Amino acid sequence: MKKTKQPVVILVGPTAVGKTNISIQLAKALNAEIISGDSMQIYRGMDIGTAKISEREMNGIPHHLIDILDPSEPFSTADYQRLVRSKIKEISERGKLPMIVGGTGLYIQSVLYDYTFTEEANDPAFRKKMEEAAVQEGAEALHARLAAADSEAAASIHPNNIRRVIRALEILHTSGKTMSQHLKEQKREQLYHSVxxxxxxxxxxxxE
Known part of the structure; x- marks a missing residue:
């Protein structure tokens, strides 16, 4: 007997398009709980640039993966994948519908599809060198390095997200393959019944 896939709703769109208001209306109509799909809203203190939802705006709807880390703490796509899949299971077991709201494409894809991540592509010395380059040359210059090597990854990562820019450069440096190539080699099987x-x-x- 074929196992029924867990339903998940995803609401995406650029900052300031109105996701917050619509997500609350949808969550109430669908008996849903919201999981943040934004790579920066997980960090405490990063409120203005990320248009982070306030407690008042939540209007009683439970929200997950907001303000869970300090900006100095590392957080990878694999970490996000693990946490969100766990939250989807928890929310479903409560009889609620999991709804991911946000705009970080790679994060959302890593949850929905059968992506696997290896920890082999690690080079702490290279990472430290890139962190120093970011300080000396600036975030834009570092992002330009990535754009020259992997334009697809650069297009999906904001220049100010230095941690993810460095991670993409590190993957290329250690494996000889771009992050985009790694993603294309992944299985594309949908794990959830998603809309x-x-x-x-x-x-x-x-x-404006």
């Missing part, structure tokens, strides 16, 4: 909702608006209005 993805994408929000958008006129670009000029969004920027």
């Amino acid at each position: 993805m909702i994408g929000l958008t608006m006129d670009r000029e209005a969004l920027y």
Whole structure:
């Protein structure tokens, strides 16, 4: 007998498009709990640039993976995958619908698909060198290095997310393959019965 896949709703869209308001309305209508899909909202103190939801805006809807780490603590895509899959299981067992809200594509894909991560592509000395380069040359210069080597990965990582920029460079340095190549080699089997909702608006209005 074929096992039924767990349903999961994903709500994505750029910052300021209105995800917060719509996510609360959806969560109430669908009896859902919300899991943050944003790579920066996990960090305490990073509130303004990430448009982090306030307790008042939550309106009684449980939210997960917000303000769980200090900015100095390391956090990888593999960590996110593990935590979110655990939260999906917990929420489902409570009879609620798990809903991922956010905009970090790689994080969301790592949860939905059968991605595996190896810890082999590690070089602490190279990482330290890149961290020093980020301080001396700036985040934009480091991001430009990544763009020259792996334009696909660079397009999905914000220049200010230095940790992920360095991780992508480290993978290339240690394995000889770009992060994008590693992802393309992954299995693309959907682990959940997912529905993805994408929000958008006129670009000029969004920027304003």
